[in-house]
Amino acid sequence: MKSKKYDGLTIFLFLLPAIILFVGILVAPLISSFVNSFFEYKGFGAKTPVQFDNYRRLFDTNETWFKPSVVHALILAGLSVFVQLPLSLGLALLLGRGIKGERFFLSVNFLPVLISTVVIGQLWLKVFDSNGMVNALLRMVGYLKEGEDNIQWLADNGSGILLYSCFVPMLWQYVGYHMLLMYAGVKSVPTELREAAKIDGATDWQVDWHVVIPSMKQIIKVSVIFAVTGSLKSYDLIRIMAMDLKVKDAAVPSTVLMDFMSLRQEYGVASAVSVMLILLCFFFAITIGAVFKERD
Amino acid sequence: MATKKSVNLEQYQVRKSKGWVNVLISIFLAIWAIINLFPLYWMFTFALKDNPQILHTNMFGPPDGPPSKWFWSNFKEAWSTGPIDKFFINSIIITGSTIVITTLAAMMASYAITRIKWRFSESVNRIFMLGITIPMQASIIPVYLVVSKLHLINTPISVIIPYSAFSLAMALLICNGFMIQIPKELDEAAYIDGCGRGRVFFSVILPLMKPAVATTAIYTFLQCWNELMIASTFLTGEKYMTLPAGMAQLFGSHTTEWGPIGASLVIATLPTIVFYILFSRRIQDSFIAGAVKG
Numbered sequence: 001m002k003s004k005k006y007d008g009l010t011i012f013l014f015l016l017p018a019i020i021l022f023v024g025i026l027v028a029p030l031i032s033s034f035v036n037s038f039f040e041y042k043g044f045g046a047k048t049p050v051q052f053d054n055y056r057r058l059f060d061t062n063e064t065w066f067k068p069s070v071v072h073a074l075i076l077a078g079l080s081v082f083v084q085l086p087l088s089l090g091l092a093l094l095l096g097r098g099i100k101g102e103r104f105f106l107s108v109n110f111l112p113v114l115i116s117t118v119v120i121g122q123l124w125l126k127v128f129d130s131n132g133m134v135n136a137l138l139r140m141v142g143y144l145k146e147g148e149d150n151i152q153w154l155a156d157n158g159s160g161i162l163l164y165s166c167f168v169p170m171l172w173q174y175v176g177y178h179m180l181l182m183y184a185g186v187k188s189v190p191t192e193l194r195e196a197a198k199i200d201g202a203t204d205w206q207v208d209w210h211v212v213i214p215s216m217k218q219i220i221k222v223s224v225i226f227a228v229t230g231s232l233k234s235y236d237l238i239r240i241m242a243m244d245l246k247v248k249d250a251a252v253p254s255t256v257l258m259d260f261m262s263l264r265q266e267y268g269v270a271s272a273v274s275v276m277l278i279l280l281c282f283f284f285a286i287t288i289g290a291v292f293k294e295r296d
Numbered sequence: 297m298a299t300k301k302s303v304n305l306e307q308y309q310v311r312k313s314k315g316w317v318n319v320l321i322s323i324f325l326a327i328w329a330i331i332n333l334f335p336l337y338w339m340f341t342f343a344l345k346d347n348p349q350i351l352h353t354n355m356f357g358p359p360d361g362p363p364s365k366w367f368w369s370n371f372k373e374a375w376s377t378g379p380i381d382k383f384f385i386n387s388i389i390i391t392g393s394t395i396v397i398t399t400l401a402a403m404m405a406s407y408a409i410t411r412i413k414w415r416f417s418e419s420v421n422r423i424f425m426l427g428i429t430i431p432m433q434a435s436i437i438p439v440y441l442v443v444s445k446l447h448l449i450n451t452p453i454s455v456i457i458p459y460s461a462f463s464l465a466m467a468l469l470i471c472n473g474f475m476i477q478i479p480k481e482l483d484e485a486a487y488i489d490g491c492g493r494g495r496v497f498f499s500v501i502l503p504l505m506k507p508a509v510a511t512t513a514i515y516t517f518l519q520c521w522n523e524l525m526i527a528s529t530f531l532t533g534e535k536y537m538t539l540p541a542g543m544a545q546l547f548g549s550h551t552t553e554w555g556p557i558g559a560s561l562v563i564a565t566l567p568t569i570v571f572y573i574l575f576s577r578r579i580q581d582s583f584i585a586g587a588v589k590g
Contacts, residue, residue: 007412010493014408017401018424018464025461026427029435036437043441091328094321107576108329114568115335116522118543119561123338176332184584225429233431236524240544254433254525261437262529270437278434285429 030278036271043265054272064260065251066273070280072163073252076170077231077284081224084171088178088223093208095179096186106183109176117173121240124169128153128241156242162249166241170234178223185219186212221292228284232277253277339565342558343370350554367555374559379534383542384564386531390452390538391520394459395513401460402467402512403505407497409468410475411483421472427465432458432526440529450536455527459520466519467512470582474508475501511582514575521568539564 037054039047058066091109095102112120127133130150138144138151153165189212197207213220235254242250245259253273260270342350345363374380405424409417439458448454478501486496527541537545543564546557572579 007414007493011408011412011414014404014412014493014497015420016404017397018405018468021397021401021457021461021464022424022427025435025439025458026430029438030430032438033434043444091325094325099321099325103577105325105329106580107572108332110576110580111332111569111572112335114518114522114572115565116540116543117524118522118540118547119339119565120335122547122561123335126338172331180580180584229429229431233433235433236540239524240547243548257433257436258525258529261440267437267441274433274435274437277431281429281431 033271033274033278036268037275039268041267043267047268050268054269055276057269058272058276064256064269065248066253066256066276068248069251069253069256070276072250073232073234073280075163076167076234076252077228079167079171080174080227080231084175085178085220085223085227088175089182089213089220091175091179092182092186093212096183096212097204097208106180110180111176112173113177117236118240120169120173121237124165124237125154125241128165130154154241156244156247156249158249160249162242162247166238166250169241170237173237174227174230178227181219181223181226182216185216189215217292217295221288224292225285225288228288229281232280232284253280336565336569339558339561343555343562344368345370345558346555347553350558370555370559371563373553374556374563377556379537379542380539380560380563382535383537383539386452386536386542387521387538390456390459391517393452393456394463394520395516397456397460398463398467398516399509399512402464402471403502403508404497405468406471406475407501410472411478411480411501412493421468424465424468427462428469430462432462436526436529443530450531450533452536454530455538458526458530459516459523463516463519466515470512470515471505471508474505474511478504510578514579514582518579 036047038049038051040050040053041047057063061067091105095105099105129135130152132153134153135144135150144150152161154162156162193211193215194207197211202210233254234252235258238247238250238252238255239245239258242255245255245263247255253276257270257273257277260266260273341363344366346367349363409421435458443449443454482500482504483496486500491499522540523538524540524544527538528544531537531541534542534545543561546560
């Protein structure tokens with residue numbers, strides 16, 4: 001067959017396009033972000049070394065919303081894992097039982113994932129508008145009394161309400177995403193196993209709880225990792241619904257990053273944000289992986 | 297044997313499941329489905345209204361209810377005056393190029409990793425897989441600085457390359473899954489016939505990878521078509537914007553006519569929806585394939 005030397009070159013050539021993309025857009029920029037985070041840099045002229053000043057500034061609440069933004073992202077991650085994923089799991093289990101119209105429900109529930117966040121954001125802006133549906137509904141059921149002011153769901157006024165107005169569509173949009181992942185897990189349980197449990201007299205719920213869920217551990221792990229890292233990186237819907245990168249109540253790490261990058265052009269601090277973001281993503285991905293491994 | 301088993305199962309389902317539980321489940325599923333269909337309904341009705349209907353408020357009438365008078369002219373206006381057609385073409389060019397680059401790079405890398413025996417193939421694969429966890433935010437600043445230094449801001453290439461790089465890990469994962477299933481004897485037979493590695497890749501492996509190409513293409517499409525952060529940072533001129541960046545811009549501008557903007561939303565979303573209805577099974581399967589194998 002072929003000589004070893006020749007193979008080495010072939011392997012390299014086949015890997016080359018992937019290596020160029022991977023090193024050029026992921027590895028090199030990652031290193032550069034890390035280095036830049038220790039400099040003051042305005043995008044032109046010289047870079048001034050400032051040691052840990054950029055990080056110190058990040059954690060100074062008088063100057064940036066970075067600290068609350070991380071807290072917000074973690075709240076979102078928590079809601080995602082403990083509200084969104086159980087809902088997705090429930091839907092996946094129900095549909096996995098072979099209900100009538102299984103494919104139809106599967107398709108419809110996945111639909112919001114495909115619709116542009118710009119459209120979704122505009123829709124929810126209307127729903128939460130002070131003259132929108134939510135307030136109209138509250139008035140109809142009598143929660144808002146005659147003469148009482150409408151609730152300002154979208155105001156960045158320190159009440160923190162904006163954060164949750166943004167979270168509702170963020171969580172809703174991706175229920176279908178996780179549902180589809182988990183549905184694959186449900187379907188991968190061998191039919192024989194289900195049937196055996198049923199013949200032994202198990203109800204549908206017992207089959208789900210004792211047979212299906214335990215065999216879905218791998219998928220649930222993937223879902224949890226996606227949900228948490230997705231929450232840390234969240235940007236689009238906040239950007240559209242808060243309409244301002246300097247938003248306080250609904251600040252997330254990415255809005256802080258974009259604020260420093262596009263508005264203030266302080267690339268050093270912006271780099272520090274992205275370094276923190278990468279560390280958080282890796283930290284949670286590894287921790288979640290370890291937690292699931294321990295439960296083996 | 298098989299038929300006997302499934303008959304058994306049906307008997308059990310008939311006997312076990314209670315009627316009212318099934319009714320509750322159906323009601324829950326129906327409500328959830330309606331909530332998920334609502335954006336489409338909202339968008340289509342928004343597109344058919346004029347300003348007073350959109351801005352005037354009444355819960356079951358406009359702005360959220362059906363239009364009292366239908367303005368089909370919004371569509372005509374959106375297509376002829378709005379920049380939506382440009383956004384559309386830009387999106388197709390950018391997503392299309394990304395799909396081609398990502399798929400080719402992933403296929404080639406996958407071939408080297410799964411079909412040629414060498415010492416570090418496993419480790420190299422693992423390093424590539426780190427790309428799944430790295431967020432786009434990690435490289436947006438340095439890439440932006442380089443792109444602006446090279447005066448490439450507002451060019452399709454400035455987003456195509458980052459998109460390709462960030463879709464690569466998942467594409468590679470999908471390709472590996474498919475490529476590992478092709479029997480090794482095929483390659484060996486081709487080597488004996490005197491084919492080199494390149495020839496084997498292009499004439500033996502690639503033709504067998506059609507399902508993998510479809511899956512990677514769909515997955516990459518889902519990654520890029522709606523991407524907002526990089527698009528709105530790197531493409532600032534209206535001439536170059538993709539659909540999400542352009543639509544965000546349309547809503548940010550202080551327009552007087554909302555109807556045509558609504559129509560633009562529909563024009564922008566419709567192809568995805570039609571595509572989804574036609575290929576929903578395939579899209580769902582590729583989506584699952586991408587995530588499950590991780």
